Amino acid sequence: MALLDKLAKASVQSCDIDKELYNQYNVKRGLRNADFSGVLVGLTNIGNVVGYTKDENGVSIPRQGELYYRGYEISSLARGFQADGRHGFEETAFLLLSGKLPNKEELKEFCEMIRAEQELPFSVSKNLILSLRGKCVMNMLARTVLGLYTEDEEAENYSPENLIKQSISLIARFPVIVAYAYFGMRHSFQRKSLIIRHPKPGLSLAENFLYMLKGSGNYTRLEADLLDLALVLHAEHGGGNNSSFTTRVVSSSQTDTYSAISAALGSLKGGLHGGANIKVIRMMDNVKAHVKNWDDENEVDEYLTKMLNKKAFDGTGKIYGIGHAIYTLSDPRCVLLKEKARELARQAGREDEYNLYESIEKLAPKAFYRFKGSNTKTIAANVDFYSGFIYQCLGIPEELFTPIFAIARVAGWAAHRIEEVTSSSARIIRPAYKSVVDQRDYMPISER
Incomplete structure (x- = not known):
């Protein structure tokens, strides 16, 4: 333990950098400009976040916030499906993946594709979720996503058709994985009943999650409507948020979909982001x-x-x-x-x-x-x-607050991954770090 303490102190000391050096070299800490706006690192057709405008002198002028998915303002999207008395997350996912709003037939077929992908392979649900249980649902979700790689014979296929297929599968399966992981965790560490409900045909993704969590008749239409709205509002937030940017950074190396999405989950888990x-x-x-x-x-x-x-x-x-x-x-x-x-x-x-x-x-x-x-x-x-x-x-336990965020945001992550790997201007993301440590000569171990 003495060496461990020594190593810990040395590690912290070796990480200390004079803050004045950041100003000297004009380092954009956190990829933020001096006025706290984000450093422009890319272009996207997917989402846009608007919170202020700038005058001719570059001074920020506050304004009412706006959020756009593929050019559609979020309020108009939400009020559109609410006026029809239906849920909108599936329609939102279609929009984010394709860049267009679906017509009735396309939306129906898309929902059927999601339902067809909801059931997990038995080996995944048994071995990765119900047998190898964990205390953190987010970590279990990330682990299971990596496990799904082994079930996908086309895991390394980067064609647009296969990327869409993988995206739909992950969007469909996230609620199921989260529900199963939660009950597995609850059974193992809280000594409560293990309850497994299979996804129910005919329900929206939001309704199915509430059904798997609470059972039939234990949630109201208002509750399902609000969860669906929450999923829509969390589905995308531009390419600069930490988890979407993580998706793009990892995807730019030409890794597989499951690795990129599990990395995004690691980002979202952090208390400064999803928590x-x-x-x-x-x-x-x-x-x-x-x-x-x-x-x-x-x-x-x-x-x-x-x-x-x-x-x-x-x-x-x-x-x-x-x-x-x-x-x-x-x-x-x-x-x-x-x-x-x-x-x-x-x-x-x-x-x-x-x-x-x-x-x-x-x-x-x-x-x-x-x-x-x-x-x-x-x-x-x-x-x-x-x-x-x-x-x-809604009666949802705190252990599921961040996983619900993930259930929604995977649609945006998938869209950003597809844009990153298929864009004609795509290249590996590699910003620069300047070394500020003095060069040293090697010293033989007998002289240290």
């Missing part, structure tokens, strides 16, 4: 425990100020779920989720909690501006602020 809504839940539990009167805005505001001053909750000075790297005045995903969240909260008997969320959404930006002494950085609630609360109202 943000769980941090909101933890924060809200803390607020609920320390604010006596949830309806008293002054008391709520005082506690938010304590959080900003690192005197409450986790001491980080952050209000989770408030602010975004790109969105300023609003996050369109948050706006759409919130429209139905109150109705769901009322159905779940949690309207008081919803009101507290709404109060914090209103008060947090004001507290932040007051704390900073300026409003130069415009912030608003992001999608993670309400999504965890919605999943709670």
Whole structure:
């Protein structure tokens, strides 16, 4: 253990780099510019995230957020399938993969293709999920995706037809893998019943997930509608988000689909990416425990100020779920989720909690501006602020919050992988790192 401690300390010391060197060499840390906008590293036809505009002097001007899938604004997509009284995730996946909206016959056939791929090979479900169980559903999902490589005789075939086939298969199987992995984990580590429900024909992907998780008759139409909407809103967010960029980086090396998607899952698992809504839940539990009167805005505001001053909750000075790297005045995903969240909260008997969320959404930006002494950085609630609360109202356990994100985002990852490997301008992604360590002469071991 002494050597282990010594190695750990030496490792940390060897990683220390003078922060002034980043400025000296104009390093874009985190691939961010000085104004925190992303460094332009590629072009895409898939998604676009709009949170501000720039004037003639390059100054960012806040605006209402917009999210586009293949040129279609997310609000118009959502309101389109909602007006028809149907679920929209399958239609969204078709759009992301093909670049066009399906007609009725195409959508019907596409849904049939998804249903045909939902059943997992027995060897995969038995050996990788039900026998080799794990405590983390995200890791089990990534492991199972890699295992599916062995079941695919065309795993290394990079033709567009095969890439689409693999994409549809993964989109179809993610909910099944997640449900089975969760019950396997629950059985092994929480000593609860092992429940395996096979996907049910005729249900949408969102409905099937709720069915596999809760059983027939244990979820409402509103609950299925909201889960479907959440999947649509999380399906894509431009090529610059960490997991989609990971997909493109790994795909650019010409590796297989399963390796690229498992790498994206590793990225999404991180607390700074896919786990943000769980941090909101933890924060809200803390607020609920320390604010006596949830309806008293002054008391709520005082506690938010304590959080900003690192005197409450986790001491980080952050209000989770408030602010975004790109969105300023609003996050369109948050706006759409919130429209139905109150109705769901009322159905779940949690309207008081919803009101507290709404109060914090209103008060947090004001507290932040007051704390900073300026409003130069415009912030608003992001999608993670309400999504965890919605999943709670749906009766979904926290262990599945990030896996649900993956169930949705695999459609976007698949689209970005196809674009990366088939684009005429594709080349391996290899940014530069400058070495700032002094050269040293080798010293014989007897002289060290």
